[in-house]
Amino acid sequence: MTYILDGIKVIELASYGAAPAVATILSDFGADVIKIEAPTGDDRHLSDGNGETEYYRLLNSRNKKGICLDLSKAAGKDVLHQLVRSSDVLLTNFLDREMEQFELEYETLRKTNPKLIYAHVSGYGRKGPDRDQRGFDMVGWWARTGILAAMRFLRGETAPPATGVGDHVTALALSSAVMMALYHREKTGEGNFVSTSLVASGCYANGVALQRAIAGYDCDAALGKATRIGSSLSNLYRTRDDESVVLIITNLKKEWSSLVKALGHKEWLKDPEFVDITDWHAYTPDLESRISSAIREYNLKDLCWRLNEYGLAYSAVERAGDVVCDAHLIENGVLVRTNSELPDYRWTVSNPIDIEGFEKRQPAEGPAIGEHSEQILKDFGFSDNNIRDLIVAGVIVQSR
Structure with missing residues (x-):
């Protein structure tokens, strides 16, 4: 079966929701996504303390290959640079100072891979006093943008937001930026740096309310008096x-x-x-x-x-x-079967994009930490001796 993104190589150097979700969308359409994780795994592999399945990982790691790479070692950085040199897209949510630490700034990488699409997502943008502040879905997308405040009117107090909503809206924004950059590269042969942030995505999602505020409307006072969604009929x-x-x-x-x-x-x-x-x-x-x-x-x-x-x-x-039992959603491909035998992952949620004439991959379980480390390096031209040395030195880990 032919997928629209067949042959596109993507490096995912990210944790949590938004950036991995971008890679998931690309992988659904056939891109070859390599998920890079530290020996401890990304933060979404950690237990929630209740012994429950890692639902976030099940949703956002499908159809990816995993390599476990220790970037604190110089050899680990060298391996990553070699992977990026032969890839089409790098997806990351590292802060700028972290990218400098690992010598992964766009200006550095474009010297060895001028066709690279460098896709970056942050909490609060790359300029201004909050550029280095850590941002998560609930703070950067919900709270900072006025969306969370607008939810309080039905109960008279702020309702807790649903997990991951802002991450996935932001992922749609960045995935569209990646596709525009790939289109630009198709015409010019040049790579590009594309970015978005949780706060930018949230403000755009809340744009109608913010436009009203710009015009001088007191949204907060109106919400304080609100007892309904719209008119008495809505x-x-x-x-x-x-x-x-x-x-x-x-x-x-x-x-x-x-x-x-x-x-x-x-x-x-x-x-x-x-x-x-x-x-x-x-x-x-x-x-x-x-x-x-x-x-x-x-x-x-x-x-x-x-x-x-x-x-x-x-x-x-x-x-x-x-x-999740809605037959209409199943018929429209919103909820799809996986090829997994895991009871918690026989079905999953598809990305919301459909392209006539092109299928999406059937979702497969995401990788265990380091599951494909050796095979990935072989595919990128590393010799058996080189791979063995990297394993012995603790630079990469291959799960068994």
Whole structure:
């Protein structure tokens, strides 16, 4: 089978979420990804203390080869330089000072590999006073960008964010940058340095709210008073069986008739109070109460059937356990089978990109620490004697 990124060699020198997720997207489309880890493994191999499966690793290490390399040794740095010299893409989330320590700055590497695409992700960008601050999904993407503050209105306090959301949004941004750089290289023969940050990705994701703030709108004050998602018709409602559903109405004049019929209250169409329903602002308290009460008359299954029957935009508020059993998502390739026999990894979440005429690889388990160390070095032209010396010196580790 032919994949769109067949022949592209990627070096992943990164830990945690965003940069490894970029490599996962590229590997899904056929790129040959080499994951470099220290002898202790990257931070996502560490136990969470509860003895649970390393779910982050299962998701973001698929279809990669692994080499265990000690970069604290000069020979380890030399090996890495040789790998990068023959590769197309280097993905990293190391801080600039760390890249200088290992002599892996872009200007250094481009001298021996002018076609290299150097892709870098940071917490807060490469300029300014926070450039060297460590950044993670929850602080750089959620908290610093205003997104987390905007989540507090439903409960009156800040809700804990879902793990890895910002990492994966940032990964989509950087993967698009890598593809644009590869396109530029195809035209010019030149490599490039591309980058993004958790905070830049988060601000872009929260761009509508930030644009309102730029225009002088007091978003914080509005959130403090908010009791609904949007208008009284675009809101989160509770059903008779105490489930939640989000209903969105964008054109009241057009959708009012469908809404009242879906809710089983056609008499509202003749109610003189709503004769000019396009001016819904005048009726907000009563509308909100009526719609909420009407929705409370139905259980979730029946309500969803009725809303769907009348072509209204809605969704049940799904739990993760419901999402992974969603037949519609399976049919659309959002959830895919792996080739693994691990009970926790027989299914996984695909990346959200589809390209007509090109398949994605079936996900395979990610590598154990150092699982492919010897084979990788052989593929890059290292001799058996050279590899043996590196193992004896503790520069590389081959898992058994």
